[in-house]
Amino acid sequence: MAVDIIPAQVTDIQQVLADHPRYWGDRDLRSLHLLALVREFGSTCLVARADDGIRGYLIGFVTPDGTGYVHLIATRDDTRGTGLGRALWGAFTEAARKQGAVRLKAITSVTNEGSVAFHRGLGFEAHVEDDYDGPGRPMVVFTRALPAAP
Numbered sequence: 001m002a003v004d005i006i007p008a009q010v011t012d013i014q015q016v017l018a019d020h021p022r023y024w025g026d027r028d029l030r031s032l033h034l035l036a037l038v039r040e041f042g043s044t045c046l047v048a049r050a051d052d053g054i055r056g057y058l059i060g061f062v063t064p065d066g067t068g069y070v071h072l073i074a075t076r077d078d079t080r081g082t083g084l085g086r087a088l089w090g091a092f093t094e095a096a097r098k099q100g101a102v103r104l105k106a107i108t109s110v111t112n113e114g115s116v117a118f119h120r121g122l123g124f125e126a127h128v129e130d131d132y133d134g135p136g137r138p139m140v141v142f143t144r145a146l147p148a149a150p
């Protein structure tokens with residue numbers, strides 16, 4: 001079945017929110033799904049759409065100093081391990097590069113071992129930043145340089 005990775009619409013993210021556990025399990029991250037990000041950073045917010053619905057998505061943007069930052073990425077529970085997460089990051093990278101990104105960045109909670117393994121597999125450096133989310137609230141920070149396109 002064909003999967004298209006395309007810019008996300010607000011209605012796509014509303015659909016994701018309705019099926020939230022399929023993407024995030026027991027963790028409730030609904031409040032992080034800011035629709036304003038999708039409205040204002042449309043070309044770097046992506047959904048992977050197939051005949052059976054939204055298989056995965058990514059919400060990201062490029063900062064003024066050239067960091068392609070992914071705020072959220074998730075693939076649906078029945079699509080994991082098929083390369084879709086990698087493909088979403090790849091599509092984001094190309095979109096971010098067009099906007100002048102020279103590095104990539106994302107964060108995850110220190111307990112999210114799957115996310116750490118996934119991002120390391122994609123070539124990111126991972127380090128724990130102790131007070132990233134406020135005093136005593138560490139996060140894992142992923143970074144990767146983004147060379148100019150050949």
Ligand SMILES: CC(C)(COP(=O)(O)OP(=O)(O)OC[C@H]1O[C@@H](n2cnc3c(N)ncnc32)[C@H](O)[C@@H]1OP(=O)(O)O)[C@@H](O)C(=O)NCCC(=O)NCCS
Nearest residue numbers: 073074075080081082083084085086108114115117118121
């Ligand atoms: C993390 C997540 C996005 C990965 O998506 P995915 O579609 O399963 O990833 P892919 O199939 O593209 O995997 C890419 C590589 O990462 C590795 N990988 C992915 N998840 C992994 C895991 N849990 N443990 C170890 N390795 C993992 C794969 O083995 C693969 O390596 P390879 O290309 O060398 O074979 C997905 O598991 C998910 O949605 N998790 C819940 C939401 C979440 O935690 N998001 C990240 C926090 S921001």
